[in-house]
Amino acid sequence: xxxxxLFDKVKEHEVKLSHDNNPWTIRKLLVxxxxxxxxxxxxxxxxxDTVRPGILILVNDADWxxxxxxxYEIQNKDRIVFISTLHGG
Amino acid sequence: xxxxCRMCGGPAVLKRPKTGDAxxxxxxxxxxxxxxxxxxxxxxxxxxxxxVAVGASGGKDSTVLAYILxxxxxxxxxxxxxxxxxxxxxxxxxxxxxxxxVKRNQHQYDLPLKIxxxxxxxxxxxxxxxxxxxxxxxxxxxxxxxxQALDRGAMLLKANKIATGHNADDIAETVLMNVLRGDIxxxxxxxxxxTGAEGGLPRCKPLKYTYEKEIVxxxxxxxxxxxxxECIYSPNAYRGHARTYLKDLxxxxxxxxxxxxxxxxxxxxxxxxxxxxxxxxxxxxxxxSNAICKACTLLEGLNKGLPKLAIGKSNKSRRLLDAxxxxxxxxxxxxxxxxxxxxxxx
Numbered sequence: 483x484x485x486x487x488l489f490d491k492v493k494e495h496e497v498k499l500s501h502d503n504n505p506w507t508i509r510k511l512l513v514x515x516x517x518x519x520x521x522x523x524x525x526x527x528x529x530x531d532t533v534r535p536g537i538l539i540l541v542n543d544a545d546w547x548x549x550x551x552x553x554y555e556i557q558n559k560d561r562i563v564f565i566s567t568l569h570g571g
Numbered sequence: 572x573x574x575x576c577r578m579c580g581g582p583a584v585l586k587r588p589k590t591g592d593a594x595x596x597x598x599x600x601x602x603x604x605x606x607x608x609x610x611x612x613x614x615x616x617x618x619x620x621x622x623v624a625v626g627a628s629g630g631k632d633s634t635v636l637a638y639i640l641x642x643x644x645x646x647x648x649x650x651x652x653x654x655x656x657x658x659x660x661x662x663x664x665x666x667x668x669x670x671x672x673v674k675r676n677q678h679q680y681d682l683p684l685k686i687x688x689x690x691x692x693x694x695x696x697x698x699x700x701x702x703x704x705x706x707x708x709x710x711x712x713x714x715x716x717x718x719q720a721l722d723r724g725a726m727l728l729k730a731n732k733i734a735t736g737h738n739a740d741d742i743a744e745t746v747l748m749n750v751l752r753g754d755i756x757x758x759x760x761x762x763x764x765x766t767g768a769e770g771g772l773p774r775c776k777p778l779k780y781t782y783e784k785e786i787v788x789x790x791x792x793x794x795x796x797x798x799x800x801e802c803i804y805s806p807n808a809y810r811g812h813a814r815t816y817l818k819d820l821x822x823x824x825x826x827x828x829x830x831x832x833x834x835x836x837x838x839x840x841x842x843x844x845x846x847x848x849x850x851x852x853x854x855x856x857x858x859x860s861n862a863i864c865k866a867c868t869l870l871e872g873l874n875k876g877l878p879k880l881a882i883g884k885s886n887k888s889r890r891l892l893d894a895x896x897x898x899x900x901x902x903x904x905x906x907x908x909x910x911x912x913x914x915x916x917x
Contacts, residue, residue, distance in 0.1 A: 483631075483787065483799045484799040484800050484801065487800070535815075535818035535819055535821065535822045536814075536818045538784060538787060538788070540791075543584060543792075544573075544582075544583065544584045544585070545583075545584060545585045545586045545593075545788075547586040548573075548574045548583055548584075548585075548586050548593055549574075565787055565791060566799065567631070567783050567784060567787045568801065568814070569630065569631075569799045569800055569801045
């Protein structure tokens with residue numbers, strides 16, 4: 483939905499997250515994305531410790547609000563989609 | 572643990588902001604489509620035989636609008652004719668790409684398409700306008716011109732109605748903007764689901780109560796093809812502030828959006844408040860609250876090299892206009908090399 487523009491126009495990223503004592507929550511993933519994948523203007527993607535309002539997150543094609551939002555613990559082979567709604571219609 | 576759909580108990584995929592319910596894909600489609608149908612029938616938006624020009628930009632709202640109008644027209648037998656109408660403002664890198672999307676939509680939905688351009692109608696593309704006036708107030712020009720362009724295009728198509736994809740978020744933002752600017756006249760008009768019946772063509776907003784989030788999710792799950800980039804001139808727009816605020820509000824309490832619209836609809840104005848009277852423009856015949864409509868004034872400003880005309884208070888622009896016409900009367904006006912005069916008649 484336009485969010486790919488902040489990531490060098492690359493839409494799909496296959497990501498390997500290293501094993502950690504702490505589980506990988508979406509909250510942690512966002513920090514990781516900001517540091518490793520985001521190419522420009524972080525304020526258009528993240529706001530404080532969550533995603534910018536107007537960007538939807540789907541976990542395996544389901545609304546992240548249904549799985550605990552930031553606290554959801556990511557499982558192996560999960561597919562996480564970020565859709566921006568912040569553009570003209 | 573998967574959440575169960577409120578309606579059928581299946582695995583939920585979406586939490587609806589409007590109701591807070593968790594729903595599965597099919598129940599979501601069902602609810603979404605039925606709600607739009609209800610809005611259309613309850614608001615008497617269409618009647619049998621209507622020829623409707625659907626404002627199509629290739630963006631998420633207009634793509635979903637075109638798709639759903641076609642679907643509901645067939646399913647519920649509205650008996651209306653649908654035509655896609657697209658406006659080319661002449662914004663390189665934005666509009667030309669999104670027009671490609673509309674052309675694809677034309678084939679995907681099997682609907683006829685008409686494109687009208689600012690270049691043809693006014694002799695100015697948005698790129699040229701921005702070069703003249705800079706990066707502020709662009710949206711004022713574009714919005715005013717687009718409204719007329721849609722009317723013009725619809726008349727060429729012999730349509731008797733226009734449908735646009737404005738969604739609940741858009742209307743809530745507009746209510747906020749008008750409150751922030753103290754624009755009581757617009758505030759009263761902006762929540763109406765059908766507008767313009769007493770001047771140009773009536774235009775309606777079937778998606779008025781549909782949340783932007785749901786429109787995006789509908790398009791995503793249905794795999795609808797749409798174009799999604801911000802207009803390159805929009806970052807300085809006032810609406811951006813209202814949108815940011817609205818999005819923050821939505822996060823805290825999702826019903827805020829629909830509540831804002833409800834507040835806008837429920838507003839009543841004291842009798843002794845001065846309201847502008849709707850008349851017609853003396854130059855082009857378009858609907859206007861002043862002697863000369865905004866579009867003509869803006870064009871005049873562009874052509875005379877007075878780009879600030881019609882931006883800001885109207886008395887100021889009238890003075891500027893008078894001063895300009897006085898100076899052109901006293902000396903024979905030389906045509907400036909930039910002048911592209913196009914008469915806008917209706």
